[in-house]
Amino acid sequence: MTPAVGVSGRRGERLLALLVLPALVFVLAVFVVPVARFLSLAVDNAELGLGLSRTVAALDAEPPAEGEVPGEAAFAALVADLAAARTAQQDALIAQALNQRMVGTRFLVIKTARDAARGEFAAPFKPAVLAAHPDWADPEIWRTIAANGGRLTDYHLLAALDLRRDAAGDIAQAPPEATLFRQLLGRTVWISVVVTAACALLALPLASAITAAPPGWSRVLFALVLFPLWSSLLVRTVIWIIVLQRNGPVNAALVATGLTDAPMTLIYTRFSLYLAMIQVLLPLMVLSVVSVMRRVPPSYMKAALSLGAPWFTAWRTVQLPLILPGLMAGSAIVFVFAIGYYVTPLLVGGPGDQMISSMIAFYTNRTLNWGLAAALSVQVLALLAAMTLTGLALRALARRSVPA
Amino acid sequence: MSAARLRSVAMYALAALILCYMLAPLLLVFPMSLTSGNTLQFPVRGYSLRWYEELIADGRWLAALKVSMIVGALSTLLALTLGIPAAIALAWGRFPGKRIVSAILAAPIVTPIVIVGVAAYFFFSRIGLVGDRVSIALIHAAIALPVVVSTVAASLTTFDRNLLRASASLGAGTLRGFFEILLPLIAPGVAAGAIIAFIISFDEVVVASFLSVGADRTLPRMIFSGVRESVSPAVAAVSVVLMTFSALLLALLGWLQSRGRRRGR
Numbered sequence: 001m002t003p004a005v006g007v008s009g010r011r012g013e014r015l016l017a018l019l020v021l022p023a024l025v026f027v028l029a030v031f032v033v034p035v036a037r038f039l040s041l042a043v044d045n046a047e048l049g050l051g052l053s054r055t056v057a058a059l060d061a062e063p064p065a066e067g068e069v070p071g072e073a074a075f076a077a078l079v080a081d082l083a084a085a086r087t088a089q090q091d092a093l094i095a096q097a098l099n100q101r102m103v104g105t106r107f108l109v110i111k112t113a114r115d116a117a118r119g120e121f122a123a124p125f126k127p128a129v130l131a132a133h134p135d136w137a138d139p140e141i142w143r144t145i146a147a148n149g150g151r152l153t154d155y156h157l158l159a160a161l162d163l164r165r166d167a168a169g170d171i172a173q174a175p176p177e178a179t180l181f182r183q184l185l186g187r188t189v190w191i192s193v194v195v196t197a198a199c200a201l202l203a204l205p206l207a208s209a210i211t212a213a214p215p216g217w218s219r220v221l222f223a224l225v226l227f228p229l230w231s232s233l234l235v236r237t238v239i240w241i242i243v244l245q246r247n248g249p250v251n252a253a254l255v256a257t258g259l260t261d262a263p264m265t266l267i268y269t270r271f272s273l274y275l276a277m278i279q280v281l282l283p284l285m286v287l288s289v290v291s292v293m294r295r296v297p298p299s300y301m302k303a304a305l306s307l308g309a310p311w312f313t314a315w316r317t318v319q320l321p322l323i324l325p326g327l328m329a330g331s332a333i334v335f336v337f338a339i340g341y342y343v344t345p346l347l348v349g350g351p352g353d354q355m356i357s358s359m360i361a362f363y364t365n366r367t368l369n370w371g372l373a374a375a376l377s378v379q380v381l382a383l384l385a386a387m388t389l390t391g392l393a394l395r396a397l398a399r400r401s402v403p404a
Numbered sequence: 405m406s407a408a409r410l411r412s413v414a415m416y417a418l419a420a421l422i423l424c425y426m427l428a429p430l431l432l433v434f435p436m437s438l439t440s441g442n443t444l445q446f447p448v449r450g451y452s453l454r455w456y457e458e459l460i461a462d463g464r465w466l467a468a469l470k471v472s473m474i475v476g477a478l479s480t481l482l483a484l485t486l487g488i489p490a491a492i493a494l495a496w497g498r499f500p501g502k503r504i505v506s507a508i509l510a511a512p513i514v515t516p517i518v519i520v521g522v523a524a525y526f527f528f529s530r531i532g533l534v535g536d537r538v539s540i541a542l543i544h545a546a547i548a549l550p551v552v553v554s555t556v557a558a559s560l561t562t563f564d565r566n567l568l569r570a571s572a573s574l575g576a577g578t579l580r581g582f583f584e585i586l587l588p589l590i591a592p593g594v595a596a597g598a599i600i601a602f603i604i605s606f607d608e609v610v611v612a613s614f615l616s617v618g619a620d621r622t623l624p625r626m627i628f629s630g631v632r633e634s635v636s637p638a639v640a641a642v643s644v645v646l647m648t649f650s651a652l653l654l655a656l657l658g659w660l661q662s663r664g665r666r667r668g669r
Binding site (some may be wrong): 311 | 407408411412415416418419422423425426427429430432433436443444445447448471482485487490492493494496497498499502505508509511512514515516517518519520521522523524525526527542543545546549553587594603606607609610614624628631635639640643646647650651653654658
């Protein structure tokens with residue numbers, strides 16, 4: 001199991017590397033590969049690209065004139081494709097995929113597939129299909145099928161940004177009534193920014209108290225701050241529902257002190273979401289600020305003050321730059337966690353406070369729209385990757401400008 | 405009062421206020437869960453242990469607790485078996501791509517949990533493992549693995565490797581050296597990793613929601629599915645039990661760490 005623990009030297013250090021293999025293989029198998037497979041659904045076009053491959057090929061070979069229905073070859077291919085799909089029980093998936101691109105085509109595809117599999121259409125197929133299902137006379141369907149061939153698609157990735165391809169194949173804005181995702185992305189980022197900023201502000205007095213207190217008290221304070229970190233996220237979220245509900249202690253206090261006449265609606269609002277998220281994430285910020293603050297000698301501030309600097313000036317020019325790395329690291333951690341929040345918005349937020357994660361879960365659980373769920377996931381991960389790279393670049397720049 | 409004294413008082417007052425915001429909700433639930441009424445309310449009208457008795461009487465909570473314990477134990481065991489060797493390799497080994505390997509091992513903990521859950525659901529539904537507690541334990545182990553690796557690696561940095569060379573020169577095999585020299589000396593780090601791994605699994609709700617159906621519901625999953633409509637006093641009671649449990653584990657962790665520090669001196 002540990003062939004090289006006692007072995008020294010370069011060969012030993014190489015052999016030691018083998019010990020990481022089981023863990024690496026495990027993470028690749030249960031995490032990296034499944035996530036990659038799932039994310040690939042964002043560009044996967046199996047339903048239309050493979051399921052209607054013959055039809056797409058026929059439309060490619062003989063493109064119909066603008067505004068015209070294609071000829072016999074395309075109809076024959078369509079019948080073959082749909083009959084095969086029905087037999088393989090893929091027809092509903094094709095119908096769903098086409099319906100996403102062109103609303104109102106779902107039942108047309110399912111009915112046509114059913115008839116095709118029963119062998120109800122005989123050559124020549126064009127008049128037979130048109131007689132049974134006249135909706136196929138709409139040239140727009142054929143244009144949609146032709147435009148969505150191929151193994152890969154950017155449809156979901158564009159849809160996740162409220163974009164789509166227009167008739168000419170150019171990227172265009174989705175109609176205003178169908179826009180949703182840019183607002184969702186903006187809201188997710190905004191909530192995360194507010195939570196991060198609030199955590200940074202609240203962490204400063206807490207971390208200062210922890211660093212300035214005598215050792216025994218400092219340990220107690222630190223343990224109290226960290227305690228919520230170890231009680232479950234779900235429990236802490238549920239507790240906010242209990243505390244903020246109509247018959248809860250906060251409303252009882254508000255009424256008792258005469259601040260309000262009747263209990264207020266505190267829960268299921270943006271306010272309650274902020275309260276809960278900040279409480280959950282604040283310990284992480286305090287943790288990283290304290291670790292930096294402990295290394296700053298208190299004499300620096302004292303020196304600045306004794307030289308006559310006003311307190312805030314001294315703090316801003318002496319203390320803040322020294323603890324900035326801790327604040328930045330803490331902010332990065334809090335922001336990354338906040339962006340992915342799901343349970344808390346779902347339980348204490350209202351319908352207008354949901355974040356991207358909720359929509360990913362929604363498209364997975366309710367509508368089985370894997371493509372859109374994957375595209376939104378790609379969006380979140382791209383955002384986090386961009387954040388990380390910016391952070392690394394900033395740190396590299398900072399290091400170059402301040403030779404240590 | 406001098407300005408410095410005033411500032412210091414203001415700082416402690418502010419810190420106390422913020423601490424109050426962080427902890428008061430957790431503390432308020434204790435009396436509220438002791439209500440004798442049918443709903444949660446404040447101020448509490450009458451106190452009783454009614455809802456705690458209900459938890460024991462209602463078999464579903466105990467069944468969920470059992471599932472959570474099994475999943476937690478399985479994932480902790482798995483995270484330790486994979487994590488300890490990996491920590492040894494990362495702490496002592498020198499090989500190309502070490503940083504990439506570390507990054508891959510850390511990926512499950514920084515990826516938004518919903519993506520982990522959905523991807524796991526997609527993956528396990530293809531191989532017919534959705535609804536199986538083993539599938540939940542596998543994903544929990546992947547999430548806990550980086551934490552185990554980092555706590556064990558931290559304890560390895562203070563370990564004197566000459567002890568292993570000495571034991572080898574005295575004729576002890578590698579396995580004996582591992583189990584009789586290395587493991588006892590890094591035990592506090594391993595135990596800390598194990599406790600955190602268990603807490604991660606025991607508290608995790610999103611992956612458990614995607615992967616568990618019917619009988620294999622974990623405790624957080626039970627709470628989660630119940631509270632979207634209303635919070636019953638039973639849920640408040642469970643919350644209190646879970647918080648107490650976490651506090652005990654945290655105290656154990658602190659005790660282990662202080663013991664580890666003393667030994668290190």
